[in-house]
Each structure stands twice: as structure tokens, then as C-alpha cells.
Amino acid sequence: MEQLGATIRSLRTRSGLSQRALALEAGVSNGTISLIENHKLDPTVGQLKKILTALNISMADFFESNNKPVEAHFFTAEELVEIGRGEISYKLISRSGADQKLQIMSETYAPGTDTGPTLLSHDGEEGGIIVSGALEVFVLNKKRTLGPGDAYQFPSHLPHRFRNTGTVECRLITACTPPSI
Amino acid sequence: MEQLGATIRSLRTRSGLSQRALALEAGVSNGTISLIENHKLDPTVGQLKKILTALNISMADFFESNNKPVEAHFFTAEELVEIGRGEISYKLISRSGADQKLQIMSETYAPGTDTGPTLLSHDGEEGGIIVSGALEVFVLNKKRTLGPGDAYQFPSHLPHRFRNTGTVECRLITACTPPSI
DNA sequence: CTTATTCGTTTAGTATATTGACCGAAGCTA
DNA sequence: TAGCTTCGGTCAATATACTAAACGAATAAG
Known part of the structure; x- marks a missing residue:
């Protein structure tokens, strides 16, 4: 009240x-x-x-108003947290205090890499913009191949999958909310 | 009810x-x-x-149960909505249905451009990653100069300002939540 | 100065949310 | 069968949310 x-x-x-x-x-x-x-x-x-x-x-x-972070945080390229393994690299902007709602990542998909046939599905909403290379994005029953400057956005509960079928690595920047690690 | x-x-x-x-x-x-x-x-x-x-x-x-977007949306580079005027370009990933919580933009700052001495402040949380060039970011009493791969994140109610003092244009990708146009 | 407008607050009257007791139905025991 | 318990639904009485009108303060215009 x-x-x-x-x-x-x-x-x-x-x-x-x-x-x-x-x-x-x-x-x-x-x-x-x-x-x-x-x-x-x-x-x-x-x-x-x-x-x-x-x-x-x-x-x-x-x-939703009660959980407010109070400081600005800056990150050098080296400070981004590497959370990917193997051929797909996820570099995360992350504060230690876990109250953030926004999660931004710099992702790199080597040629031929794939998040796999088991479709991903989780809470929140996500989107991204391709910086270089090309990426196949599957969401629900849709498939699109995106190039530099192209973008996507969808609610994360829809089953989805990412795949780089090209010959060069694909770099993109993505954001999702809320963070769901 | x-x-x-x-x-x-x-x-x-x-x-x-x-x-x-x-x-x-x-x-x-x-x-x-x-x-x-x-x-x-x-x-x-x-x-x-x-x-x-x-x-x-x-x-x-x-x-939180009632507002669910139900489809994935894809955007070609040309379809991104240009919302900037003049020397600062904001290209927005945007669905027409305004129920999205996540807003991702591709921004371009020409050399010498500046969001101005009047500091910005609004609701939500925002962050970004520099793709090319360099950008000065002021938040509250902090100032940082960020280069390619560097990143920032802060709650948007903190007064903030962006400025490109370099000689080349600066490209970055940002995200904020909730959209506050 | 007077008049008019707009602001936020207050209040008496009305509409409605809330309570506590009661109802019938269903299950369980003897 | 009767007797007991617990369930969700209902209703009169009461508490409170809501409205519409009035109030005082501040501002602007004449």
C-alpha cells in the first residue's frame, strides 16, 4: 500500500x-x-x-518495480565472461549481483556448429543482430537464414535452434530477458 | 476478473x-x-x-501470465526501423504488436556526435557492446571510453550520455528493457 | 482588485468488498 | 440407518472502496 x-x-x-x-x-x-x-x-x-x-x-x-540495480557497469572485451564451450562461444555481459533482468551476449559460431537437434525452450524473450557471417535460425516451424545486419526476436518458450552452415564463422550480438542460465 | x-x-x-x-x-x-x-x-x-x-x-x-507473444519475428537489415535523426542512427528491432519487453537496436554514431549535455534518464535497464569505433559513455559520475568488444550495462534511471569524440564512426548494438519510447 | 481556471484534497452518500454464520452435498464411522 | 466432519456456495450485516460535489490554494487574464 x-x-x-x-x-x-x-x-x-x-x-x-x-x-x-x-x-x-x-x-x-x-x-x-x-x-x-x-x-x-x-x-x-x-x-x-x-x-x-x-x-x-x-x-x-x-x-515488478522492487528489484533495482543501482550502478553502471563497464566491461572491457577481455572481461566478458566466456560461458561457451567448444566451437560456439558465448561471451556474457554479467554483473556478479544476479538481480539484472537484461542479458547481453557476444556470440561466435564456428563454421558447421549447431545448438543441436534437441530444440531449446525456456522462459523469457530473446533476440539478436548478426554482425558478420550467416546463421540459420529455426523457431517453431519457421527457418530463416540471416546475414549481417539481419535480426530476429521471439519468446524463448518457442522451441528454437541455431546453426552455422556457412564456411566462415558467424558473429552476432544477442539479448534476452530475463537471464535464464 | x-x-x-x-x-x-x-x-x-x-x-x-x-x-x-x-x-x-x-x-x-x-x-x-x-x-x-x-x-x-x-x-x-x-x-x-x-x-x-x-x-x-x-x-x-x-x-506475468497474460502477456505472451506467440510468434518468432525475423528482420532483414533493410527492415530494421530507422528511428534516429541526423548523425546518430538508431535501427530498431520492433514488432508492431507492442507487447514486447525486449528492445534491441543497431546504433551508429558519426564522429563528433553526442546525445547532448542534458543527461538521459528513464525506466528500465540497458546495455550494449561496441562493434567498431570508440564511444565515451557517461553514467552518473562515471565516464568510460569503450572500444570494439567492450560493453556496458546499467539501470536506465541513472543519468547517462553517449558521445563519439573519435575520428571514425562508432557502431554498437544495444538492448534495453522495457521499451520506453 | 475581481473573475476564471486548474490543481490536489476532503467529505457525505452510495456502491461494493468482506465477514461470519449457515446451507446442502459428499465422505466416513459406527 | 444415524452422527460426525469437511467441502464449496450463499447471504445478511458490516466495513470499506468509490463517486460526485465542494473546498482552498495557486495561477493567469482583464
């Missing part, structure tokens, strides 16, 4: 809306907005949902 | 709890549980939180 009102107020003012403007758009009364912001009210989830919809934010995102 | 009650019931029965047992543990009445499960009630967020706590699940996790 404490945090909730303050967060609503923050989101509202950041959007440049008055209490009345937000109330109008959400379909609730202005008094309700005021009372919520001042912790005088425990809104129903239906009311909260209306308000968040007007603020263009989902319930999930709204309640 | 529809989905909510069904989800509560599913979580409860999966835990082997009766309505009364759950009500006792959550500190609410059994009637409340029954009415919620049958979509006769729009609970307050406080009540819902009590119930979810007894079920050992967070509000964030509870509401």
Missing part, C-alpha cells in the same frame, strides 16, 4: 497528467486517484487495472 | 488447500475466497496480496 500510491503518482506526473486527466482516461473518479496516491485507499484490482491501462503499463510491469 | 478467479483456484488446488485452509493462512474469510474464485468479487489489491502471499507467489509473478 505504501509503495503503491507513490508509484502511481510517479507514473502519472511523469506522463504529464493531472489527477483529473488520468481519472477521466481511466474511467474512475479524481478523488479515487488522490486517495490512492496518499495511501488512504486500498483499490480493487479492477480499479488499479483501469488506472494502469490509462498509464499504458501492465499489472505485471507495475508489480 | 475472469482470469483472476480461475488462476487463484488453480493455484489453490495445486497446493492441496481447501478454501478455508487458504483463507485461514491468508487472514481472510472463506467466503471471500469462494466469491473471488467464482468471479463474483473484485478483490482489493491488499486482499489479493494476502492470498498470494499464502500461496507463496508474488504479485509480479501472478500477473
